[in-house]
Amino acid sequence: MCYTISCMASAPSSDDMFDEFLSQRGHDVDQSGWEESYNKKQCPDCGGLHESTAAQCSVCGWTPVR
Numbered sequence: 001m002c003y004t005i006s007c008m009a010s011a012p013s014s015d016d017m018f019d020e021f022l023s024q025r026g027h028d029v030d031q032s033g034w035e036e037s038y039n040k041k042q043c044p045d046c047g048g049l050h051e052s053t054a055a056q057c058s059v060c061g062w063t064p065v066r
Contacts, residue, residue, distance in 0.1 A: 043057040045057065
């Protein structure tokens with residue numbers, strides 16, 4: 001007996017689909033906060049890594065929108 005298993009293409013995550021849906025309708029879906037890399041905060045503008053207590057990027061001066 002032979003069985004064929006079909007492979008499915010990976011679907012975009014639901015967050016990606018939701019962001020795409022909103023952006024197509026004129027909503028701003030930009031993240032306005034720090035990104036995370038391991039246990040550090042990462043600046044979304046320049047990629048600089050900072051301690052979790054940082055409030056401003058010491059590399060480029062970026063601060064999150066509050």
